[in-house]
Amino acid sequence: MSTPRPRKPKIIVIVGPTASGKSDLAIKIAGKFNSEIISADSRQIYRGMDIGTAKPAKTEIRKIPHHLIDIKNPDENYTVAQYKKDCLKAIKMVLAKNKIPVLVGGTGLYIKTIADNLEIPEVKPDFQLREKLEKELKSKGLDYLYQKLIELDPEAAYIIDSKNPRRIVRALEITLKTEKPFSQQRKSGKKLFNCLKIGISLPKEKLREKINKRADKILKNGLIKEVKNLIKKYPFDIPAFDAIGYREIINYLQGKVSLDETTALIKKNTWRYAKRQITWFKKDKKIIWIDNPQKAFAICRDWLGL
């Protein structure tokens, strides 16, 4: 006698590499199916980082509500865990209006944290600790930190790349502040939603072309000016500015590279990023890959039972 479990809420998830046309597709889908859009983009959350992150146009946003865009200033700290909370809240809100949430974005970890209900270890970043570890990293080398991790939490050391400073620092952070090994803290809970995942897949040549074109457009639209304004207000070395387009322009403004080189670098780094995204999303076997937006509409319609 099992009581019928309440159906999980349905959400539509749209993924794909940068510049593949996710936002446009999301807007079209949202327009057709009474939806609101929730962004899963780790840089569009920042206010003032508009041109370089290719945020949807204001006119679009006016037509269809977008969530989790422009929610933080660049110098504010933001993390996956925070994203999870914010996103869940946004989803709830949209569902409460009897609308379908459409989660769109290129930040694979953000998507995964929602779709797979990742349980992020309850250890907040401790910046003092991190700073201390960074110092040790500089003075004693990465291997020293890794050895330390092996001592404190051999299991974690086994999982973490021994050459990845950022992840070693975080693993140490966790082990130094909790009793449980990191390895036992990487869990995912029960799925919260019934997700329809649609991925945009373009032939590489075409993707590359779109990336290059977009880079040119972004520059033309005033990225340099945007960055100039940003670094007037914020330190130039904050994590938010470790974003494609921004870091390169900052270096340009500091006279380290020419404009031509900068443009080329932005294109190159965007392309690399896209490849990393493709690698990430490839692992998710539930994604239905499409090469044409039209197909997405039909898939959504079926899935929604309309």
Next chain:
RNA sequence: CCAGGGGUGGCGGAGUGGCCAAUCGCACCUGACUGUAAAUCAGGCGGGCAUGUUCCCUGCGCAGGUUCGAAUCCUGCCCCCUGGA
């Protein structure tokens, strides 16, 4: 025509007798990723296969030569750059 420098893997660029299938960077391919994720990293990268720290083939402009052994030395040729006529 003379003098000097140089031609190395897709590109840039090391190497100047054996430790060289050839440092490294870029590009390219594959992958990792649980509170920085547009971040941060790893592996591969001449070809072949029986996939090997000890295999085979091809290989450092071309053709020869010296040597047990040559990308590295010698000879000739071709090409490129710089300066001089």
